[in-house]
Amino acid sequence: MRIALLPVLLLPLAAVAQAVKPGPIFDAHMHYNVEARSVISPPQVLALWRKVGIGAVLATSRPNDGTLDLIAQQAPDIQIVPFLRPYIKQPDRHDWFSNNRAVEQYVEQELKRGIYRGIGEFHIFGADADAPYMARIARLAKERGLWLHAHADEDAVERILRHAPGVKLIWAHTGMSTSLDKVEQMFAEHPNIVGELSYRGDIEEGGVLNPRWKQLMLKYPDRFLLGTDTWITPRWGQVEELIAGYRRLLAQLPPEVADRIAYRNGAAMFGLR
Incomplete structure (x- = not known):
């Protein structure tokens, strides 16, 4: 028995904790679009989330039927936060905001369901x-x-906030290519912004967390979320790899900060357990 335990005892305590029971992940950027629904069924989606430790999801889809299908599974171990995506079909991403009466009627009708906690992701x-x-x-x-939930540059985010000062906004990809100096300025000026981290290619290099990103995460531990962004069907095949990458980065942060970014920030935003 002592021999069997020895390798575990030699591991750093943080590694032991992660090896025994990695904490849950809140996936704050997920799409279950019509194309994916013909490839991966709702039960298979839930099984994948359980496998990688996703315990809560900000769910969107095009159209919103995919989100409704996931909710209908009534999985007690995976909390689903539905957002209304204002797209009926893929081309809507380009003009949903510009006199697109079909989109406006669709959004109006969907809001009557009374289930949505937000609107987006929109471009x-x-x-x-x-x-x-x-x-x-x-x-x-x-x-x-x-x-x-806005996929937007910093200019658009600032315009949105001028239309409705104090509105709560998840910034998809934290601007994707917005400079980190600008991100820090935006966070300082707008406490109602939360940054979602998918597709930020500068977060790590060779598996090592970018020091500038680490500084931002330590300064604003309650302002970041993780996301898989399954915007195209092939991304579903990368979910395990994406979550493993996030866990590698989280391990380079103090446990309290890592727990917040992994799950607790999203849970607090939406009153989850």
Whole structure:
């Protein structure tokens, strides 16, 4: 018995804790789009999440039927936070905000379900964020206490926040290519922004957490979320790899900060257990 335990005892305590029971992940950027539904079924999605330790999900889909299918599984061990995505079909991402009456009617009808905790993920860039419908959505979200989930540059984010000061916003990919100096400035100026980290290619190099990113995470431990962003069907085949990568990065942070970014920030935002 002593021989069997010896390799474990020689591991660093943090490694032992992770080896025994890695903490849950809140996936704050997931799409279960119509294309994926023909490849991976709702039970298979849940089985994948259990395998990698995803305990809660911010769920969106195009159209929203995929999200409704996941909710219908009624999995007690995986909490689903549904967001209303304003896309009926893929091309809507380009003009959903610009006199697209079909989208406006769709969003209006979906909101009547009364289940959605936010609107998005939607794409919006630069001056397009001053479109009347974008302003209307921002104000509606503020009035109803909904989150926005915006795939946007910093210019568009700032315009949205001017339309509805204080509206709560998840910044998809934390701007993706926005400089970290600008990210820090945005966080300092707008405490209602939370950054989601998928597709930020500068977070690590060779498996090592970028020191500048680490500094931001330590400064704003309650302002970041993780996401797999399964926006195309092949990304579902990468979920295990993506979560493993996040766990590698989290292991380079103090446990309290890692727990917040992994799960507790999302749980606090949406009142999850």
